[in-house]
Amino acid sequence: MYAPLPLDPTAPPVTINLFSDTQTRPSRAMREAMLDAEVGDEQLGLDPTVNALCARVAALLGKEAAMFLPSGAMCNSVAILTHCRPGDEIIAHESAHIIEAEGGAPWALAGARVHGLHGARGFFTPDDLRASLRAPSRYSAPQTLLEVEQTSNLGGGAIWPLDVLQQLAGIAHEAGMATHMDGARLMNAVVASGIAAADYAAPFDTAWIDFTKGLGAPLGAVLAGSAEVIDRAWRWKQRLGGALRQAGICAAACLYALDHNVDRLAEDHANARRLAAGLAGIAGLQVETPETNLVYADVAASGRSPNDWAASLRAQGIMVSVMGRTRLRLCTHLDVTAGMIETTIAAFTAIN
Known part of the structure; x- marks a missing residue:
């Protein structure tokens, strides 16, 4: 189901992690609460x-x-x-x-x-x-x-x-x-x-x-x-x-x-809607309208496999999930900003 790409020591660092909302990292304030x-x-x-x-x-x-x-x-x-x-x-x-x-x-x-x-x-x-x-x-x-x-x-x-x-x-x-x-x-x-x-x-x-x-x-x-x-x-x-x-x-x-971190989940949902709207305008992608923070894109009509898409994005520092034979999943969370969404849409557009 979840299919991360094999580790590639030559790949650039991950700068936009849309693989899952499990990829979030505790903030300094959260770490201080843990310390105390x-x-x-x-x-x-x-x-x-x-x-x-x-x-x-x-x-x-x-x-x-x-x-x-x-x-x-x-x-x-x-x-x-x-x-x-x-x-x-x-x-x-x-x-x-x-x-x-x-x-x-x-x-x-x-x-x-x-x-x-x-x-x-x-x-x-x-x-x-x-x-x-x-x-x-x-x-x-x-x-x-x-x-x-x-x-x-x-x-x-x-x-x-x-x-x-x-x-x-x-x-x-x-x-x-x-x-x-x-x-x-x-x-x-x-x-x-x-x-x-x-x-x-x-x-x-x-x-x-x-x-x-x-x-x-x-x-x-x-x-x-x-x-x-x-x-x-x-x-x-x-x-x-x-x-x-x-x-x-x-x-x-x-x-x-x-x-x-509860009320701010609305920001993730807004970022997901913007991401879906941006990807929907790319030929070959069929994008599901998100209700929350998960964006699924079916790439079957693009002529490329989801693994190919994921590899091309990973080469640009963007990490996404491969879900099955034709779908990608992009997951917004508190470490993903609105600016990162625009960068991701541009990266998809450039690959296409």
């Missing part, structure tokens, strides 16, 4: 900064409890392990991150298979979900978990409509399934839509937010749910080696991000 953090043993509940972060995210998502984890992928794994048993089935979109980019973790760790549903922009409908449900039978895998990704990465950063999420979760719960939201870019959806994070998370038994993407922290994600679910999730955190000790140093970066 009060710390303790996180595993024993004695790190006040981690405790403050978990309490804040639980409130943000409207949940009773939360836990701090190193990454969003680990949040997904811990949630899946908590909700599922070996042989269970998870229902998600066919392009979901848990299928495409987590090393087969649901199968390898939980022994659960993921049934991927079709649908444009990373979405499926309530009718699609109903059609995928089976009557309980000793002959088929128990369908135990519904998973959605907000925003939909491979769907172009598209935002799931709240009413659809509510309908999907209602159908799943009526069928006896648990529900989980992969909130890797949930705060992008919040800023773009004006809908509160707690409203998006409300229909889901577990949800998490990532601090390493547009929020700019070097690591960290927080998984939230009921007190009972998070208590069970702690056993899986322990089994996976997730004791973080004096993790307040890292949690302080996440608290700083909540204070300073």
Whole structure:
């Protein structure tokens, strides 16, 4: 899915990094907050900064409890392990991150298979979900978990409509399934839509937010749910080696991000719209209109492969993602300025 070019010692330094919003670097102010953090043993509940972060995210998502984890992928794994048993089935979109980019973790760790549903922009409908449900039978895998990704990465950063999420979760719960939201870019959806994070998370038994993407922290994600679910999730955190000790140093970066880097996501969205508009005027590129900070360009009609495009851009110090056989992804974030957007559009134009 993600295909960075091989390292080339002769290539110029990367000056514009549109590869992913995971490429953000902590600012000096964020580093100073980390330096000043009060710390303790996180595993024993004695790190006040981690405790403050978990309490804040639980409130943000409207949940009773939360836990701090190193990454969003680990949040997904811990949630899946908590909700599922070996042989269970998870229902998600066919392009979901848990299928495409987590090393087969649901199968390898939980022994659960993921049934991927079709649908444009990373979405499926309530009718699609109903059609995928089976009557309980000793002959088929128990369908135990519904998973959605907000925003939909491979769907172009598209935002799931709240009413659809509510309908999907209602159908799943009526069928006896648990529900989980992969909130890797949930705060992008919040800023773009004006809908509160707690409203998006409300229909889901577990949800998490990532601090390493547009929020700019070097690591960290927080998984939230009921007190009972998070208590069970702690056993899986322990089994996976997730004791973080004096993790307040890292949690302080996440608290700083909540204070300073949420509202400014709107700048990333504006930069993405400008980038998409500029690329749309280049012959051979089919550009999807972004809702948030992800810009996808299909290069099939250009006569060049996405790898060729990426290599030509990399030679100019610009790094982008290759997504599949025909698409490039360009991701705006806090280290990408409006001027860099104009430089990138000019670079595409010159290559063409």
